[in-house]
Amino acid sequence: MAKAAEAVKTSYQGQMHLLQKEIMGRYFERLTRAAEQGEGKAAYMLISGNPVELVLAFDMIPVYPEINALQLAVKKVSLPFIQKAEEIGYSMDNCAYVKADIGMFYSGRKTPFATIPLPSLILCNYVGCNVYLQWFEHLAEYANGEIYNLDIPFSRDPSGKPSQDDVRYVVKQLEELIGVCERITGKKFDYARLQRIVALSAETGELWSQIKALTKQVPSPFDAYFDSVTMMAPLYCLRGTEEGLKFFQTALKELEEKVQMKSGPLPEERFRFVIEGPPPWPYLRVFRDLFAKWGAVAVASTYSTVGGLWEFGFRHDPNRPLESIAEHMLQWNLTNRNFLQRYEQIRRYVEEWSADALVIHSVKSCRLFSAGQGDMREYFTKELGISTLLVESDIEDPRYFSEAQMKNRIDAFFESLEHKKMVREAAPTGEGR
Amino acid sequence: MSIDGLIAQYKEILEDSPLNYAAQWKANHPGSKVIGCYPIFTPVELIHAAGMLPVGIIGGGNRLEIAHADSRFQSFICSIVKSTLELGLTGKLHFLDGIVFHSICDPARNLASVFKRNFPQMMVEYIHFPQNMTSRFTEDYLTAEYERLKGAYERLAGKTLTDDDLQRSIRLYNEQRRLLRELYRVRRETPQNLSTAESYVLTRVGTLIPVEEHIEVLKEALAGLRDRDEKPKDRVKVILEGSFCEQPPLELIEGLEAAGCYILDDDFLIGWRWFVEDIPVEGDPIRNLARAYIDQSVYSGVKHDSREPKAKHLIDKVRETGASAVVILAAKFCEPALFDYALYRRALEKLEKEGIPHLSLEFEEKMWIFDKARTEVETFVESMLFD
């Protein structure tokens, strides 16, 4: 075995990580003030293809139970909440994001990072995930709050595009939702304001897409999985604000400098991979190090496109604010696309981001992601001849992470990848591929 | 034929190989086309009006060995997703010209894509049923969605559908569903005269044969039932809920009854008993079908209607039927059913205070978990009868 590296624990910690902590800290403080001092009105929403612009136009505070759930996992406090939910009737086999959130809801909504306010509006943006419908249905009952099911027709045309009827249906619902928000906040809808917010989103989308293109460089300036998640929270919570825009300007500048300096997140980039599936939040650090030790960098990830898919050209349009919000929800995010569209997205990543391999992280909680990933592996290995690793754990529930097993699988995979690489490099050009 | 004979005949088909029966039908009708319907709901009228046969593809039953599909779908995915794929991978669905899935859950949705990739000769359709029951625009959306589907079936069948065709189909399915409601009424009122396993067989056979034939079967069965006059036994009357998609093995249903239950109502094959009343025939048939989904369709774990709390219907059902207990019977790993249970349980705990207890069980298509379920039900029944 070659230089199969000692444990590498370095990971990139730049200014953008500090800035992220600061602005997200402020965001969570806002949640706490809303919860404890009644400052502002909270709208619960879901990440996938979120229409945060609309909520901001009414000065409502977007609250994402998914972000709260993942924070609980990262802070390693999710398990008692999950167990609390299981005590009151949720199954071992239900999505643990939901269980952690509901357990927390039933425990006074207090977390190590914020107190979560009660919802003034429970906006179920049903974008792809069917669990969403039940999650928010349950919260609406527990909180006795007002719910609006914003129904987003799933992608089903072979072209991957929504029909005119789909777009019209979503726009009409958005208009109804505007009425609901007016009633809840007592504020009149201001079209020009929404346009300004949507313009900020468009700029943010542009920056984010430029950032994502940077990982095509060798070495990649950052890890498109482990570092992208740092940028995802501001993308959902602060998209459409000046503060959010500034964050992405800072991030782009810093990452471009890294490209100039040919510096990456690891001392040496030896493998480039595409990763599919959400991260194991309770063991994020451990998981990252298992790849870092091999000099393996993620150059693209499907997970970073759940809230929106900007790298293939989509931008919000301030001249058609509602239509473009509808298009974002219908077409330009991962979750509302069908499984085969995801295969296609990954194929593009592997080719255009010059990856050596595909890693599939199959999580039990999130069947939207995981159900059928064995077929995906079949497609990539058998049809496309791309080295593919499938590992299993969970997005939220620490009970499903087996470090020893994970390590064995990842080591064996990169060992064999290394071997293939050596054979290829030794072979005369044009052979051994 | 006697009612016993009638039921025995269809039971044999179901136990033997229901899909072979449908495949045989196709072989006997050269030029005909068959569309598979994955649970739960399918607007079968559109398929029927195009002159094609809708056939329920409702899992692999408890005799199918899963040898290939488990490398495609993980261990934490319900049986029906895997067994349906296994049927496809082992060539047992070759007789289908198309198959239709819809937005019930994420695994079933991904299965639709996996079907598309693995069986390119089949027309795979996917319906997005709306989940906004309060918008004024939902009806327009679903009408458009049905129109889209109608177009697809017109192309497949090579025939244009007229309003007359559709209205004729709606009329027929109205009649079939009316007879099914009648069957369920008989069972609810006189469970000693019609067991749940029997009514299951009579319902399930309707997913395999043309609706015209099923109507005759049901009429014959209902006529035969009039002659039955059994003495009620000392059993616990229960409502069963949670098996709206994957179906428990028939032996399990029989086992629950043998353990001492009269099952007054259930949600087996709910998509084939979709509407609580007739769909209007007059007027635009596609719009009528769409409107019926929004306002006349049964509740289920995959329809989320913010107009009323989830458990209300279940509680109403208990009250209306006079059941003295509730059995939740959910497919293992079925997320919609398992989530529903959390809300049901809140409501059922209130009922418990009135002396109406509940029991929650899980099943799989495979047989081996039976004994445990049966013992649990027996204990439950005993605790009720001898309390």
Ligand code: SF4
């Ligand atoms: S199933 Fe996946 S997308 Fe849906 S709520 Fe759970 S983690 Fe989120």
Ligand code: SF4
């Ligand atoms: S049994 Fe449940 S989880 Fe499985 S396909 Fe049916 S609805 Fe989905």
